[in-house]
Amino acid sequence: MESPKRQDTSNIQSVAPVQQSVVAKSRSRTRSLVITAVLAAISILLSLTPLGYIPVPTAAGNATILQVPTILAAVLEGPLAGGFVGLVFGASSFLHASNVWFKDPLVSVIPRILIGVISYFVYALLARGKNRSWRLVSLLVTGFVGSAVNTILVLGAVYLFFPVTFASLATISLVQGLPEAVVSAILTTAIVAAYLGIVRSNRKSRIS
Amino acid sequence: MSVNDACPLFQFHHVDYMYSSNDDRLNETATTYALRDVSFQIQQGEYVAIVGHNGSGKSTLAKLMTGLLSATAGTVHLQGEPVETYVATGRLPQVVGLVFQDPDSQSVATVVEEDVAFALENLNIPHAEMHERVEAALQRVGMWAYRMREPHLLSGGQKQRVAIASVIAAGPTCLIFDEATSMLDTIGRREIRALMRELAASGHTVITITHHMDEVIDAQRVLVFDKGNLAMDTTPNELFLQEEKVKELHLEVPMQALVARLLRERGLNEDNLGLIAPEEFVARLAKKSVGADINAASDDQIDDIDPPERHTADEPVDIVAKVVEVAHLHHVYMRKTPLETQALSDVSLTIDRGEIAAIVGATGSGKSTLGLYLNGLYQAEPGVVTVLGLDGAAKQSARQLRQRVGMLFQKSEAQIFETLVGDEIAYGPFRFGASVPEARQAVQAAMELVNLDFSWRDRPTFALSGGERRKVATASVLAQNPEILVLDEPTAALDPLARRELIQMLRRLRDERHMTIIFVTHQLEEVVELADKVLVLDHGQLVLAASPAEWLSHPDEVTALGFDLPEAPAYVQSVCRAAHLPLPSPLPLMPAHALVWLGSLCLRDKGGI
Amino acid sequence: MANFELTRYITIGRYVPRDSFIHRLDPRIKLLCFVLWVFAVSAFSSIIIQFVLLLLTTVLFLLAKLPLGYALSGVRPAVPLIGIMLIFEILFARSGPDATVLVHAGWLRVTTGGIALALLSVTRFLSIVWLVSLLTLSTSLSNLTHALEQVLSPLRFARIPVGDIVMMLTIALRFVPLLGEEAERLMKAQAARGADFGTARWWQIIRRTKSVFPILIPLFVGALHRGETLVMAMEVRGYRPGQKRTSYVSLEGRKTDAISLVASVIVVGFFAWCTWGWHLR
């Protein structure tokens, strides 16, 4: 296959390197725009349907996974994307919430933007190396922290703006927040691994 | 355009493309070429079909043509300039438009007209002109009346027409269709094909990627891809002269090519055409039989042709029993909302054990909904559904039904969730309580059925091609070892060979395991080839339940419901129409039988001299 | 999740065309008024003002010729949770020393403050439900996003990419019903393969989480792949982020629009004066 002709052609290709970099740049921006939009769409979908709630034992009877798209946006596309999906998540929980507290934008919106931003920095700090197992661990931690941020900030805002006792909020944050963080960690990891194709190299299927 | 008129529209010069995969687990895939040393030119105004097996690199080619990918080696020129230049300067939409397979993933806006305006907004077209061009584009595809609709409330064919409008609004001279018809029903497909022909006739360059040979015949030129190589660059006529080669390349030999061979054998094809259209066939006959009245052939000489061969199960008598009984079934979606839809109304039917039933109907006619009832997923409210003697409405039997009735959904390749192939296929057996050795055995058997090597069980699912993913999904349903198999459009988007293999597998399942098979399809050829019974749905009503032969013996009724006749009878019908002959009865349904009949026409004429 | 009718829950984009002055209002003005009114509902903590606001929003709703029940139907599933929240607020409110204790038994303490708070929450909640429904039922999604684009456009001077943000929002809204259908199909497909959501014991959090993998993983991954196709479709249609684009839709304000905005400003301003003005004196 390596005929001399073929090598010639590779020279011709260097005609448009500048244009290629322009195209590549604008493509990666379009791409991150669309991926962010898709995650925002999932965020809205989860908040509208029962899909966003997983029946595990918590104070509310189920753990919400509404924060997961925000965390994913932060991990996949960076802090601004995370912030945007967080904003959409917050706005949609403000617009559709059944919870009286969330009808206050300071409680429902601002903390959610911060989930995206903080998750990004957690992941960026941890996932420096390329090692697969380490990336999986970083994802677990990010998923956990992102969800914990959600619980702590939202309840913190509730404490600031609503006259509710501290002890009761602290109890909620443990009973509700801990299982939620576990669920969120597992899901974040599983989804990113499936999307980017991160598999532990020696894994065998159950039937092997 | 004027300056570049001399240049070919597309010029590929020794193009390679390699997907770089950053996964170090599968380093063998990291080095496979999607395209290898491809060179060709396409001139302004040509009508080109691109064919090849699943994964042969056709979509990659379309992306290279539109600058979505850049060649790993070699060059791609558009009107004499590197295609990247067009992309970088934003002129591309004015020259080339690309329509994708999935009508859902290509619209941007929440209203049809704004979606069509999207490209124009990007080109900074002034407001007033933009409105004119949007109207012109929507009028052209016949969707002007739907301009205010939300795209997700349109049918597949309508969505695809909007996608075409939004590409032609920018005024490109060239349109590329990447399997734009493969997810559509008969009507949608016919509309899009007609649109393609019309665009080609009005001077556009049309490049269509397809698995359907009738679309190849429409074109003037065909490029055949095989494992990333450009295997042939020829005309459809030449291509189909080489039957062996065509089969080797995973393609199909269309009826017109079979007729060409027939005439060659009879010495009526001296100019060695590869394809002979019905009108041409009649013309040749008329020329040969000097003065002979062609109507003489209308004798019932073909009476003795067997109806299509049917294998019946080995012990049919004992086990024939009604495994599915549906009586007066109704289904309403989104009850009490503005979007309320009556998806099924008063449907009654029965299916015997070991029978293969095909469900056909236009998009939205309720085919998938009916399938869901057979599986215990929906509980009939008005109506009774009894499957395998179990009451479909009883909650207790739902689980048992799901185990004994396997169901393969539309676009099943998108439903894979496990990381490893083995786990994915074993999911069903485990859910239904199999032990590890049992599951292992079930997985092995299922993988054999779909021609997947058992060693693939430890492969990651994300590294599979679309066709392979479809096989895994099929295997994961078969692993449950169901008694009834329901498949929703299983052959859509498969290449002709894969489609044939699937059909053979289904026939084997019925013959060897007495499985009852119910499948949904838009391809009447498949119905004729496989089904014992055809159920025709129209706007939620079952308008017909009969054997394919009975149904197709009244071609006018078939076409009145919006279907196209299968290839072979359609050919016979056209011949009869052109020669003013009455339709033969029974109408030959399979190509082989049609050929016998057409052959008899030739004989008759010669005898008449 | 028994009946698999997920699309039923997707209530966004349920534009109800009617011939009312609220429907005809310029969407930009509608959006600004909406923000003003939401601000009013969130900011003023006087129970009287909140009652008046609830009354006014109800009147607006009726003026838009929209069925009240339609807005309520969205809230109905939330009623039990609202009840729980109310009880929670009544029981666990931090109230000042001057609050009258109505019931006091062990840790249980019900005060007038707590009850007033609960009442305030309910009125606010209803007002917001009305306002949101009013906006979304009387304005098409497309108009809403265009209005947002123009309302936000001053932010361009702060180098905020308004075009990108609105494009993301449009795509997101376009994708929601699509993904809803997809999720529904996945639920059916996996149920057919024996998936059963919630057979693990209640404390097995990991197993219970894994039981939703069959739906959530293909949903997310499939959606992201779809996104990648869309990127290509946008690019071949000449989209380049950050470029200057013309707009197909042009919005034109009329006199009624100005009047509505001024009226809203006056009403909200009056309440603001009532709340804060008294204290200033």
Ligand SMILES: Nc1ncnc2c1ncn2[C@@H]1O[C@H](COP(=O)(O)OP(=O)(O)OP(=O)(O)O)[C@@H](O)[C@H]1O
């Ligand atoms: N994004 C990708 N990453 C890695 N490999 C890819 C990617 N897309 C395609 N491939 C591989 O490149 C080859 C060519 O793919 P392509 O999509 O061009 O095939 P195709 O001819 O369009 O097939 P089909 O008829 O199924 O649409 C295949 O082997 C495929 O697995």
Ligand SMILES: Nc1ncnc2c1ncn2[C@@H]1O[C@H](COP(=O)(O)OP(=O)(O)OP(=O)(O)O)[C@@H](O)[C@H]1O
């Ligand atoms: N989950 C749903 N919610 C609301 N309406 C639905 C739903 N599923 C189907 N419908 C509607 O019910 C009707 C029948 O749908 P169904 O999916 O059974 O049609 P189909 O014959 O399988 O069509 P296709 O060929 O497009 O797959 C259609 O009008 C469709 O819009």
Ligand SMILES: [Mg+2]
């Ligand atoms: Mg393809």
Ligand SMILES: [Mg+2]
């Ligand atoms: Mg269907």
